[in-house]
Amino acid sequence: MTIERSTEHPRGRTSAYLSMAIFLGQFLSSLLELTPGNGRAPLMAAALVSLTIAVLLQCWHLRTRARLRDASL
Incomplete structure (x- = not known):
């Protein structure tokens, strides 16, 4: 789905990011x-790591969007 939704220009880079994400998860x-x-400790550690990454990615996305919006004004 990641590759299908990307345009042709960044498709190679998107594919590389997908491969790195899959490898990192494994x-x-x-x-x-x-x-x-x-069995509960590893699950809680994984939940904490994923929550931290999700928050960081959301902050990065919002900051990038704001920069692009300000640059277009």
């Missing part, structure tokens, strides 16, 4: 498997 899931504790 790598982090294997690291979380090694954490001590019961």
